[in-house]
Amino acid sequence: MKLLAHHLRLRTVASFVSLALAAQMAWAVDPFTVGDIRVEGLQRVEAGTVFASIPVRVGETYNDEKGTAAIRSLFALGLFTDVRLEVNGNVLVVIVQERPTVASVEFAGNKEFSKEILQGALRDAGLAAGRPYDKAIADRAEQELKRQYINRSLYGAEVVTTVTPTERNQVNLTFNITEGRTARIKDIDIVGNKAFSTGTLKDLFDLDTGGWMSWYSKSDQYSRAKLNADLETLRSYYLARGYLDFSIDSTQVAMSPDKESISITVNVTEGERFVVSGVSLGGNYLEKEDEFKSLITIKPGEAYNADQIAQTVKSFTDHFGNYGFAFAAVEPRTEVDRANNRVAIVLQADPSRRAYVRRINIQGNAKTRDEVVRREFRQFESSWYDAEKIKLSRDRVDRLGYFTELSITSAEVPGAPDQVDLNVDVKEKPTGSISIGAGYSSAEKVSLTFGLTQDNLFGSGNRLDLQLNTGKFNRTAVVSATDPYFTANGVSRTVDLFYKSQKPYQDQGGNYTLVTMGGGLKFGVPVTELDTIYVGINAERTQIKPGTNIPAAYLAYAERFGYASTSFPFTLGWSRDSRDSALAPNAGRYQRLLGELGVLGDARYIKANYQYQQYIPLSKRYTLAFNGEVGWGKGLGGRPFPVFKNFYSGGLGSVRGYEQSTLGPRDVTGAFIGGTRKVTLNTEFITPFPGVGNDRTLRLFGFVDIGGLYGEGEKLSASGLRASTGIGFSWISPLGPLRFAFAVPLRKQPGDRIQKLQFQIGTSF
Numbered sequence: 001m002k003l004l005a006h007h008l009r010l011r012t013v014a015s016f017v018s019l020a021l022a023a024q025m026a027w028a029v030d031p032f033t034v035g036d037i038r039v040e041g042l043q044r045v046e047a048g049t050v051f052a053s054i055p056v057r058v059g060e061t062y063n064d065e066k067g068t069a070a071i072r073s074l075f076a077l078g079l080f081t082d083v084r085l086e087v088n089g090n091v092l093v094v095i096v097q098e099r100p101t102v103a104s105v106e107f108a109g110n111k112e113f114s115k116e117i118l119q120g121a122l123r124d125a126g127l128a129a130g131r132p133y134d135k136a137i138a139d140r141a142e143q144e145l146k147r148q149y150i151n152r153s154l155y156g157a158e159v160v161t162t163v164t165p166t167e168r169n170q171v172n173l174t175f176n177i178t179e180g181r182t183a184r185i186k187d188i189d190i191v192g193n194k195a196f197s198t199g200t201l202k203d204l205f206d207l208d209t210g211g212w213m214s215w216y217s218k219s220d221q222y223s224r225a226k227l228n229a230d231l232e233t234l235r236s237y238y239l240a241r242g243y244l245d246f247s248i249d250s251t252q253v254a255m256s257p258d259k260e261s262i263s264i265t266v267n268v269t270e271g272e273r274f275v276v277s278g279v280s281l282g283g284n285y286l287e288k289e290d291e292f293k294s295l296i297t298i299k300p301g302e303a304y305n306a307d308q309i310a311q312t313v314k315s316f317t318d319h320f321g322n323y324g325f326a327f328a329a330v331e332p333r334t335e336v337d338r339a340n341n342r343v344a345i346v347l348q349a350d351p352s353r354r355a356y357v358r359r360i361n362i363q364g365n366a367k368t369r370d371e372v373v374r375r376e377f378r379q380f381e382s383s384w385y386d387a388e389k390i391k392l393s394r395d396r397v398d399r400l401g402y403f404t405e406l407s408i409t410s411a412e413v414p415g416a417p418d419q420v421d422l423n424v425d426v427k428e429k430p431t432g433s434i435s436i437g438a439g440y441s442s443a444e445k446v447s448l449t450f451g452l453t454q455d456n457l458f459g460s461g462n463r464l465d466l467q468l469n470t471g472k473f474n475r476t477a478v479v480s481a482t483d484p485y486f487t488a489n490g491v492s493r494t495v496d497l498f499y500k501s502q503k504p505y506q507d508q509g510g511n512y513t514l515v516t517m518g519g520g521l522k523f524g525v526p527v528t529e530l531d532t533i534y535v536g537i538n539a540e541r542t543q544i545k546p547g548t549n550i551p552a553a554y555l556a557y558a559e560r561f562g563y564a565s566t567s568f569p570f571t572l573g574w575s576r577d578s579r580d581s582a583l584a585p586n587a588g589r590y591q592r593l594l595g596e597l598g599v600l601g602d603a604r605y606i607k608a609n610y611q612y613q614q615y616i617p618l619s620k621r622y623t624l625a626f627n628g629e630v631g632w633g634k635g636l637g638g639r640p641f642p643v644f645k646n647f648y649s650g651g652l653g654s655v656r657g658y659e660q661s662t663l664g665p666r667d668v669t670g671a672f673i674g675g676t677r678k679v680t681l682n683t684e685f686i687t688p689f690p691g692v693g694n695d696r697t698l699r700l701f702g703f704v705d706i707g708g709l710y711g712e713g714e715k716l717s718a719s720g721l722r723a724s725t726g727i728g729f730s731w732i733s734p735l736g737p738l739r740f741a742f743a744v745p746l747r748k749q750p751g752d753r754i755q756k757l758q759f760q761i762g763t764s765f
Helices: 002-028 048-054 062-076 116-126 135-150 198-202 224-237 289-293 304-324 372-373 387-399 550-561
Strands: 035-040 081-090 091-096 101-108 158-166 170-178 185-192 247-255 261-269 276-282 330-335 342-350 358-361 405-414 416-428 431-440 445-454 461-468 472-482 494-501 515-525 534-547 564-567 570-577 587-599 605-617 623-635 677-688 699-712 722-733 736-747 759-762
Touching: 035 048, 035 276, 048 062, 062 081, 062 091, 101 116, 116 135, 135 158, 185 198, 224 261, 224 304, 276 289, 289 304, 304 330, 304 342, 358 372, 387 405, 387 416, 534 550, 550 722, 623 759, 699 736
Parallel strands: 035 091, 101 170, 185 261, 276 342, 358 416
Antiparallel strands: 081 091, 158 170, 247 261, 330 342, 405 416, 431 445, 445 461, 461 472, 472 494, 494 515, 515 534, 534 564, 534 570, 570 587, 587 605, 605 623, 623 677, 677 699, 699 722, 722 736, 736 759
């Protein structure tokens, strides 16, 4: 490497000497008419590149000035290490020596990053196979590789480049990497705090000194971006508690000599705590002061709270936007009384001018059709600017799930001060997936799954779903196709075909099964922006296949109404989901009501199920969650409720600590046959898993479950309720949401099947 670098430096010096000598030669040549131009020394560079770069053509007069300009322009291409001009009669000869070309780029010793990631980083730095080799670019590439490792807290990483010349003036580059050990945070100290303990303030940080789960959270790996985020969290914590003059004076990050441990010291000045003495409005509020006052969350008599001020300012600007004032500005001004530690806040408003939306521009959607995005918009072109409708439009587009990034910005229209354009920038993500895998649960044992899903079929917004599932007790095959805009008003249509084979959970080794096959047609009618009502009809054929140990209740039903029954149940449902996340919710509410009415066919019944979930954030780390579910079913026309439509309870998803689906009535054979009425109540206290900081993909929870299942004609009573308590954890794993629970029954009855340890992939709550 050193010999080659020395050789290249000599060649560079020679190039400048050649430039000087060529210039002298050009000065010594009398002007003449060029009869021909010949290029020598080219190996990969096209001759046309040289001809296009020199300022002289055949038939033109060559002179000293053009010779000097030709040499300079050829060197400026960066393709040559040496350029000379010679004159042979009336022929101008251009002699060049090309720079070496990178033939290949290899890596040795890399474990933290894949070869593809490192090659991408070097490509951004200007180094890749097929490009001219330049020592300066190679040095820059080394620094880029080191930067990549520093971002992973590998501060001791060393990179040595080996350059191997090959035939045809090419070189092979090998980057030999010694990654070293990851630098860990040894200590975090906060200096100058008096109002709050250091431990309380350090709990706000995502960075920490590590624990037994640091291998998962990587919270003890230093990152400047993470530290800046933690410092902003610290600042917000003080400003939300009245410390108006709080400041972070300095931050020192010290690294040990071996580059394997880091100490962080944050110096702060708290200042005095201020109380809000009053809030007033200033400026122009469109004569709607009462409306704006109702949006104020700042409370006089309480500590100054920057979060409340920011929330109020945002509410004000949004409310101005609802009236079309897209350029409204609201400035919170403080009048500080330091003698009494009080502060008065004046919200100064300037609505500027009213505007309407001229055009909505959608960018970044290479696959998804514009229509799919536009139909979700509630802000229309040529209408007054409405901030509330724009926010609603953004939320609706985001809920499509087709994009990883989405932003809506407004831009003034030149020459039209009362107009704005909305620019919708999206970044698409793959919306199709094929999944093949195996799962294991304490109830189902081994199950195989196959899934084929396309959420945005051909960019149309339609959904196609194929799911196969096999298990010891349940086997399912479902094909579903959904058109979310079957009508222009947003009525969706779903067509289903299904086959389900299931056996109620019991341990007597019976080989009887319930087989249901059929299809369905369902329409979703949006009632409001948050509420949707579903109506549909299914065609189902259910067959009781007798076998050993068939429950007496199934046998009695089959003897009375036949082993096979056909029905055409009507379905009616309603849902509303305001959770902040479907996988790891921290706030919001979810409600679902499903009804089923069978009046056509052999089975006559009515069935309803209502579920309610509420997530209450107690802090950034802790969440209180409630889940309630009620089910009810009844036979119609003097017929009993079909046993194959019964509810089941027990285990994950209902009352943990009991074997799956073993609560409620039994028949004379001892089989668990389910019931016609079900009630379940769950309470969970959720916290990040110890050692992972604020990571929400792995969480610990404590719970209390209460539930009961009652048969037809059985009296509802508290004595039939079961209860349990325990702890568990949830993990959003690559295979899906996984929940593990250890439960201890609090209220049980003789004969109950206890199962303290339970887990399952894909279960909810």
